[in-house]
Amino acid sequence: MLIIVGVPRIGLWAQSQALEVEIVRDSLRISAGQLHFLSDTELERLHNGLTVNLIINLTVVTERSRSTLYQAQERFAFSFDLWEEKYSVFQSPPDGRYVSHLPAGSAEEWCLKNMPIPLDVIPDRDSFMIQLECSVEEIEKENSPEEASGLTLAKLIEYFSRKKGGKPYRWKISTGLLQLSDLKQTGKEP
Amino acid sequence: MNCLRDGTDIAFHQGMKNTHILMFLFVLLLPAGLYADDQKPDVNINERYIVERVEFEGIDESKISEDLREEAQKFVGRKYNAQLANEFAEKLREQLKRRYTIDVKVDKGQKPEHVRILFNINKAPRNVTLNLKSTIKGLYHSKQGFSGLLEVVPFQDHFAFGIVSEADRLLERNAGYLIRFRQPTLGTDFLGFHIDFESYHQSFDDATITALRERADIPAFYRARQNFAPSLTFHPTQNLTLSAGLSFQRLQHQYPSLYTATAYAGTGNLQYSNDFALRDGYKQTLAVTYNLRTATDVLDSDYIYTRHLWKVDYELSRNKNRFYAHFKGGIIGGAAPLFERFSLGNSTTLRGWNKFDVSSIGGSRVAHGSLEYRYGILEVFYDVGAVWDPGKYNPVRHGFGFGLAFGKNLCVSLAFPVRLHNVAPIFMIGTRF
Numbered sequence: 001m002l003i004i005v006g007v008p009r010i011g012l013w014a015q016s017q018a019l020e021v022e023i024v025r026d027s028l029r030i031s032a033g034q035l036h037f038l039s040d041t042e043l044e045r046l047h048n049g050l051t052v053n054l055i056i057n058l059t060v061v062t063e064r065s066r067s068t069l070y071q072a073q074e075r076f077a078f079s080f081d082l083w084e085e086k087y088s089v090f091q092s093p094p095d096g097r098y099v100s101h102l103p104a105g106s107a108e109e110w111c112l113k114n115m116p117i118p119l120d121v122i123p124d125r126d127s128f129m130i131q132l133e134c135s136v137e138e139i140e141k142e143n144s145p146e147e148a149s150g151l152t153l154a155k156l157i158e159y160f161s162r163k164k165g166g167k168p169y170r171w172k173i174s175t176g177l178l179q180l181s182d183l184k185q186t187g188k189e190p
Numbered sequence: 191m192n193c194l195r196d197g198t199d200i201a202f203h204q205g206m207k208n209t210h211i212l213m214f215l216f217v218l219l220l221p222a223g224l225y226a227d228d229q230k231p232d233v234n235i236n237e238r239y240i241v242e243r244v245e246f247e248g249i250d251e252s253k254i255s256e257d258l259r260e261e262a263q264k265f266v267g268r269k270y271n272a273q274l275a276n277e278f279a280e281k282l283r284e285q286l287k288r289r290y291t292i293d294v295k296v297d298k299g300q301k302p303e304h305v306r307i308l309f310n311i312n313k314a315p316r317n318v319t320l321n322l323k324s325t326i327k328g329l330y331h332s333k334q335g336f337s338g339l340l341e342v343v344p345f346q347d348h349f350a351f352g353i354v355s356e357a358d359r360l361l362e363r364n365a366g367y368l369i370r371f372r373q374p375t376l377g378t379d380f381l382g383f384h385i386d387f388e389s390y391h392q393s394f395d396d397a398t399i400t401a402l403r404e405r406a407d408i409p410a411f412y413r414a415r416q417n418f419a420p421s422l423t424f425h426p427t428q429n430l431t432l433s434a435g436l437s438f439q440r441l442q443h444q445y446p447s448l449y450t451a452t453a454y455a456g457t458g459n460l461q462y463s464n465d466f467a468l469r470d471g472y473k474q475t476l477a478v479t480y481n482l483r484t485a486t487d488v489l490d491s492d493y494i495y496t497r498h499l500w501k502v503d504y505e506l507s508r509n510k511n512r513f514y515a516h517f518k519g520g521i522i523g524g525a526a527p528l529f530e531r532f533s534l535g536n537s538t539t540l541r542g543w544n545k546f547d548v549s550s551i552g553g554s555r556v557a558h559g560s561l562e563y564r565y566g567i568l569e570v571f572y573d574v575g576a577v578w579d580p581g582k583y584n585p586v587r588h589g590f591g592f593g594l595a596f597g598k599n600l601c602v603s604l605a606f607p608v609r610l611h612n613v614a615p616i617f618m619i620g621t622r623f
Binding site for chain 2: 048049050051077079080081082083088090098100
């Protein structure tokens with residue numbers, strides 16, 4: 001009922017993993033059972049009662065032109081219930097879905113489940129690829145005492161060596177080439 | 191919350207079944223526009239629990255101001271709010287002058303469905319490692335030329351070495367080097383120890399040299415000056431800083447013959463500073479400083495004088511709007527050498543005026559006020575002040591200008607003197623000294 005595809009390209013430190021793609025009603029659903037978004041550092045923060053924000057990007061590109069057919073970004077706020085020792089996730093508005101009482105793996109899986117790819121953007125015959133990018137929203141750096149005043153060489157070097165754009169993604173993973181006809185439909189919500 | 195089924199996701203537009211009424215209201219309001227697109231979600235499941243107590247770890251609580259301790263107790267008995275806890279941690283960090291790192295942790299309380307908030311406070315690391323931290327200051331003033339400072343700190347917070355060529359603050363241009371030693375804590379956070387050593391060669395404007403010839407009551411100009419200044423700094427409270435020390439200055443005069451004179455002085459500095467948060471997002475900062483330097487024959491000083499300086503700096507801010515008011519006043523009694531005399535007309539005082547036009551030999555009395563308004567990086571300012579000697583008239587002068595200001599000191603400004611003739615603007619770019 002579903003296709004498990006290999007991983008031809010993996011980002012910074014993602015392990016060799018697999019993305020699973022299936023058709024559920026009128027959309028494609030991604031799952032990554034073996035892939036864990038939350039590292040030990042994030043889990044520690046969660047167990048200290050704090051919130052961890054994950055940003056997940058899904059992109060569908062064509063094989064030929066590598067043009068983007070579909071792109072979605074969602075932000076998920078994870079927290080760990082200190083008394084019930086389960087995780088909860090809040091999806092950023094406008095969808096604003098919410099789930100609680102889940103183990104860590106299920107909470108991660110829930111995020112992907114809530115990022116369906118509309119089937120009508122997928123070409124019937126052409127091959128396509130799905131890219132999944134995931135990053136943890138970093139806590140703003142606290143000002144160190146010496147940052148309070150003055151222009152320093154270190155600040156200048158940091159400023160000029162800073163890359164444009166957002167923070168680098170923690171990891172990026174991509175499916176191999178897919179054909180819609182190869183994917184089978186589950187027909188109902190799992 | 192407890193009636194949420196395990197693993198059940200809730201979508202508002204799909205209807206709510208078997209959920210608590212409060213949860214319903216909570217989630218119902220969220221997609222209705224309470225969040226702007228750029229706002230970050232910070233919904234923490236533990237926010238449904240009541241705060242049982244607030245604890246500070248790693249620091250003597252007496253170092254935390256009474257106001258903040260009282261504010262912390264306001265968390266108790268209320269639902270945990272992650273954002274408020276983080277804001278409180280930031281206030282703590284500000285109050286502790288960023289010498290500490292603060293981690294917020296939340297843990298189960300002793301009572302069911304209660305939590306305790308733990309602020310874990312640790313001293314910021316002060317590694318004695320080679321890190322070559324450097325400070326650069328550079329200023330171009332269209333009447334007074336370039337000033338620059340490069341200070342290298344190879345051992346963090348302890349030693350600093352610098353080279354200087356600066357003509358902004360005093361009536362003289364100093365070119366030379368400085369060495370600083372800082373021991374911020376001496377067994378206790380309340381006490382610190384500093385040593386400054388400076389060695390400069392001086393050059394004076396022709397106007398100063400000419401005017402000095404007619405003033406026998408002012409010590410002659412010099413070609414070199416060294417200063418060795420050890421001091422102790424006390425922090426009796428978080429808002430109060432008291433410094434006491436000595437300043438041993440040796441001046442090498444060239445005329446009428448080569449000789450060295452001393453200006454050995456006791457020094458004191460008292461500073462009070464505080465931040466006040468007001469309603470509607472307004473914030474104000476006040477700093478009041480008194481500085482005393484007294485050269486006395488007890489220290490075997492050739493020059494005998496006492497110099498008092500008072501400064502008040504006030505800032506009121508809200509969002510991008512910032513309003514600053516500065517005042518300083520000073521008196522010198524006795525025959526102080528040129529480096530101690532007050533002058534106005536630089537990058538921070540009487541902007542629009544050349545200090546050698548205001549008074550080429552400075553004065554033993556000064557009064558100066560300044561108003562600044564900034565919106566983002568745009569700045570307008572107005573300065574008024576006078577510098578004079580008793581019995582010698584020197585009028586009150588006004589200056590105004592506008593420009594761009596980046597942070598506290600970096601600026602690009604165009605300033606104008608208020609007078610009827612020769613209204614030539616002064617251009618300044620760089621770091622205010």
